[in-house]
Amino acid sequence: MSQKEFSDQAKLLKILANEVRLAIIYSLKDTEKTVSELVEEIGSEQSIISKHLSLLRLNNIVADRREGNNIYYKLLTPCAVKFLSCATDVMREKKEYLLKIINQKHQR
Amino acid sequence: MSQKEFSDQAKLLKILANEVRLAIIYSLKDTEKTVSELVEEIGSEQSIISKHLSLLRLNNIVADRREGNNIYYKLLTPCAVKFLSCATDVMREKKEYLLKIINQKHQR
DNA sequence: TGCGTATATGCCAATATTAACATATTGTCA
């Protein structure tokens, strides 16, 4: 892997590395939603949700579509959800390792 | 998914979302290495590599082992590498989507 | 046209992240 590849990957991870943006991605995983619906569901202020949506849109993680006064957002890269479950795996693996270590200490 | 789960996941992603740390993880993917080896390979300053290693160690992504003057680091969660390839998938999927869009525009 | 609703954006302050440098720590060996 080249330095540019690491840098690109780091940029992508930074986009995903935010509580609100993760909630948005997860919420859009199998259906499009309006901003209001996301605001209601996630519980952050409207302007905050909008800003995170802008960032995700600028980076082509989501796409928007206007319908009257509402703007619907959908996930462009369903793979992003698989990616999140992959992150969950890493956390589980970490946890298991820690438990193993703790058990070893107790056995001494 | 609960808010705490999103927050935990975001924390993990933040740890991984750095060019140097990605290079370290990738470099350790199938063999342990000393700090000097990582410095040589990655090309950042020693204190910088050390600090990133500390962060990874504190978060149980890597573990260290002293052997004389050298300290060997190894990856604790091999899953982290799979995770990175998963990130690469997301980027590829994004790119493919964009190409598709561009082609559609040209066909009009 | 004017008003209400939905959404986006600009600005600012607080906080987090990072690199760079200097210095400290820990071990080896003479």
Add this chain to the structure above:
DNA sequence: TGACAATATGTTAATATTGGCATATACGCA
């Protein structure tokens, strides 16, 4: 013990990220 090699840590300044608030924009409808 002293000098050196490998690594870690403290401090600081620059920059990036974030949330909160105010305001702007876009649309529908009367």
